[in-house]
Amino acid sequence: MTELPATYRRAIWDGRRVLGLTFLLAFLLYMLAPLLIIAVSSVGKSWFGPTFLPEEWGLDWYAWANSIGNIPEVLKNSLIIAAMAVVMSLALALPTGWALGRRKVPVRGLLSPLVLLPRMLPPIAFALGVAKLFYAFGLVDTLFGVPLADDRARLWLHLGTVGLAALAYASARWLGATQAGRLVTAIRDGENRVRFLGYSPAPYKILVFAMAGAFAGIAGALHTLHMGLISPAMVGVVPSIEMVVWVAVGGRTSLYGALVGTVVVNLAKDRISSDWPAAWPYVMGLIYIVVVIAMPRGLAGAAARLAARRRRRERAAAPAIRAARARARADAEATSHG
Amino acid sequence: VSFAEQPGAAAIGGAGLRLPAAIRGRPNGLVTLALLVPGFGAIAFLFLLPLWLVFQLSFAPEGADSGFTLDNYASFLADGKLVGAFFLSIELAVLATIFSILLSVPLALVLRRPFRSNRAFRLLILLPLMVPALVSAVGLRLFWGDVGWANLTLQLLPFVDGPIRIVFTIPGLVLFYVWLFFPFTALLTLAALEGIDPAIEEAAEVSGASRSRVLRHVLLPLAVPGILAGSVLTFIESFGAFSVPLVTGGDFRPLSVQIYTVSAIFLHWNEGAAMSVVMGLTQIVFLVTYFRLLNRRGMRGT
Numbered sequence: 186m187t188e189l190p191a192t193y194r195r196a197i198w199d200g201r202r203v204l205g206l207t208f209l210l211a212f213l214l215y216m217l218a219p220l221l222i223i224a225v226s227s228v229g230k231s232w233f234g235p236t237f238l239p240e241e242w243g244l245d246w247y248a249w250a251n252s253i254g255n256i257p258e259v260l261k262n263s264l265i266i267a268a269m270a271v272v273m274s275l276a277l278a279l280p281t282g283w284a285l286g287r288r289k290v291p292v293r294g295l296l297s298p299l300v301l302l303p304r305m306l307p308p309i310a311f312a313l314g315v316a317k318l319f320y321a322f323g324l325v326d327t328l329f330g331v332p333l334a335d336d337r338a339r340l341w342l343h344l345g346t347v348g349l350a351a352l353a354y355a356s357a358r359w360l361g362a363t364q365a366g367r368l369v370t371a372i373r374d375g376e377n378r379v380r381f382l383g384y385s386p387a388p389y390k391i392l393v394f395a396m397a398g399a400f401a402g403i404a405g406a407l408h409t410l411h412m413g414l415i416s417p418a419m420v421g422v423v424p425s426i427e428m429v430v431w432v433a434v435g436g437r438t439s440l441y442g443a444l445v446g447t448v449v450v451n452l453a454k455d456r457i458s459s460d461w462p463a464a465w466p467y468v469m470g471l472i473y474i475v476v477v478i479a480m481p482r483g484l485a486g487a488a489a490r491l492a493a494r495r496r497r498r499e500r501a502a503a504p505a506i507r508a509a510r511a512r513a514r515a516d517a518e519a520t521s522h523g
Numbered sequence: 524v525s526f527a528e529q530p531g532a533a534a535i536g537g538a539g540l541r542l543p544a545a546i547r548g549r550p551n552g553l554v555t556l557a558l559l560v561p562g563f564g565a566i567a568f569l570f571l572l573p574l575w576l577v578f579q580l581s582f583a584p585e586g587a588d589s590g591f592t593l594d595n596y597a598s599f600l601a602d603g604k605l606v607g608a609f610f611l612s613i614e615l616a617v618l619a620t621i622f623s624i625l626l627s628v629p630l631a632l633v634l635r636r637p638f639r640s641n642r643a644f645r646l647l648i649l650l651p652l653m654v655p656a657l658v659s660a661v662g663l664r665l666f667w668g669d670v671g672w673a674n675l676t677l678q679l680l681p682f683v684d685g686p687i688r689i690v691f692t693i694p695g696l697v698l699f700y701v702w703l704f705f706p707f708t709a710l711l712t713l714a715a716l717e718g719i720d721p722a723i724e725e726a727a728e729v730s731g732a733s734r735s736r737v738l739r740h741v742l743l744p745l746a747v748p749g750i751l752a753g754s755v756l757t758f759i760e761s762f763g764a765f766s767v768p769l770v771t772g773g774d775f776r777p778l779s780v781q782i783y784t785v786s787a788i789f790l791h792w793n794e795g796a797a798m799s800v801v802m803g804l805t806q807i808v809f810l811v812t813y814f815r816l817l818n819r820r821g822m823r824g825t
Contacts, residue, residue, distance in 0.1 A: 205633050209644065212630060215702065216647050218672055219662035220654060226665060235686075266757070281562025290556045296563065301569045305810060307763025309779040310803040313580065313786055314573025317588075329623045355553050362553075455796050 327490065346407050353400050357440050360396065369393050423466060430473050435483050442485025449484065548654045574803075580796035587793070595797035605781055605798065612777040613805070615693070615768075616761040619700035620708075623757045624750060626701060627709040628743075648710060651703045660770035663699045664690055689774030699771055700761045707756035715749020716742065755813050762806055778802050 226232055227246055250256060284290060285297055335411025360366045371379045372386045379386055409415050427450070435446020450472070458465040480487050583590045599605050634644055652661060667673045669686040677683050689695040719742065727737045772780060778798060786795025812820045 208629060209633060212626075212644070213647065216650055219659060219666040219702065220650070221662075222665045222672060223658065223662040231640045235675060237672065237675055276566050277562045280558035284555050284558035284562075288558070289552075289674065290555060290559070296559070299563070299566060303566065305759060306574075306803050306806055307759070307779060309763060309765055309782050310799040310806070311577055313782075313792060313799055314576035315569065317576045317580070318573050348564075352557070355557050359553050359557065401799075 342407075342410055346411070347408065349403055353403070354440060354444060356396070361394075361440065365389055365392065426473075427469065430469055430476075433473060433476050433483060435489075436485030438482055439485035439489070442483050445484055526710040544572050562719075577796045577799050577803075580793055581800045585791070585793050595793045596801075597716075598794055599797050599801070604619055605778075605785075608778045608781040609774055609798075609801065609805075610800070611693075611775060612762055612779065615696055615700060615764075616758050618693075618697045619704060619761040620754045620758045621699060622701045622706035623708040624712075624754055627712045627753070628746075628750065630709055631713040631746075632738075634713060635716050645713075648706050648713075650706075656703060656766045657770065659703060660699070660767045663767070664771045667695060667698065686717055686761060690771055691775065693775060696772060696775060697766060700764060702737075703764070703767060704757045704760040707760065708750065708753035711749045711753030711756075711825050712746060718749075719745050733811050751813070753809065753818065758809065758813070759806065762802075762809070 225238065228242055228244060230241040230243045230245055232239035285293060285300075290296060361370070368369065368379065368384060368386075368389050369392075371384075372389055376386055431447040431450050432443050433446070435444065436442025436448050450469075453468070453472075454465060459467055476483060482489070543722050579589055581595055582592060584592045584594065630648075634641060665671050667689045669688070669690070673689065676685045676689055678685075689698070722743060723745070724737060729739045732740070763779060764777070765783065768775065768777050769783070776784065779802070782795050782798045782802070785798065787791050
């Protein structure tokens, strides 16, 4: 590039500056004017003619808007909805972001794009589905107090129950893995010993009982929805014993045992009480006695014992298997070299 | 390990319910799962499930929830107006994307340099994202309308007599789309330009390149990934735009508005669902092509 005299250079520089300023000014007008015109027309009286500004000014439109709808009420609703949306989004986004960003997630490559997917499709493309879904939920909403007639609502209820059970299991499992959980186990096995070691059992017991109470509360609420109605008989002694039997059958010292026991005992109850309605309490008592005598640790304990026995047998057989493998490898090498 | 750090130390001190320190265990897969469940549960129920419902609905006979028929797609394709809406959507989105780039690149080049009120202009870019789309639609319609400020100013010119129709035309819609959706392109273009190492630019200038050559051969090629990434977002938003064409489109109804008309006003839900599926698939095809392009450019750059 040849060197230009200083005057020309300044002229070009000025020209460029003017161009830049014009561009910015045009941009400013393009962006602001459409919003400004709303503000201006809101304080003008009947401004429809071809003039740059309204001929008369006034707050008539605001008064009119206030007369047709309750503006503070509408604004309040908008704010409440916005605040709720923010809180809910935070509640959903924070754990997800934390888990995806800070923790080991096996299928991160699959999950991360999934978060962005809703932004990638035009909202109208799935708006119909959302509308359909909300109609379905409209049915679900009527389920408090009304017998469940709709199959889909039932399906939702069942799915929700399974989900909450999984959640309860996961949280109990998580608690068990923590230091506090170990202390809880220790308190179960020997509270006095724990106290002598210098721990106060009270906070841990409060924690566990609070959690158990929360589970029971959720379970009770779901039970009402499943049954459709609750009679005073539910307050009697049989339902309470039944819950103890679920855990005893499943296995007192195992978390999944409680779930298995609940499913097994309730399946049995369903079969037996449909054939002999009066026999169920006796069968239940019998089950309880048999379990306590024959399988003190319930189904889960029995399964663990079986697994342990198999592992022991495998461990006993391991040297022989290893030797056989080594021999086979040596043979293969010998043939490939030969 | 000091006494206070030992597990349960708080409990020994009789401090009562200071549990969190003791509860904090080792990283656990179940905790990760519990953290992921709410977010992805919401995505599954509020996005994937509706998507599936739309898909199912699009193959169901008229008025039914499930079943299999291609009638909905057939009646969509047989209606010239609806197919026209499909192409109008694409046309508007492509034009809006192109003009957003044409606006964003000079804007980013100007804003790259420090000057007074630079920050104010940066905030101005965010304006369309902050104002509800419906409000902006009303403002745009007023401003560019037959007796709006834009037309009144144009009529001051000697060779213009009578109002120029802007609002219910395709150029007008493109103008509005750009106003609403260029921020995505502008922000990412600006970020890409500012991310360029000044040393590279200086090296080009020291080597004797003129400003236009620096722009053409150094700045723009390096900013292309940012421009493309931003324009993808502009394209997505323009393609799915709903409230603006509803208010300012007049007889030009893109696919989004037609879906609304067909399903919410004429109550042909199944046909609306079929159109939704076509729209979603088109968008996915566009996105895949775009990202392919983006990746290829990125690879060439390195």
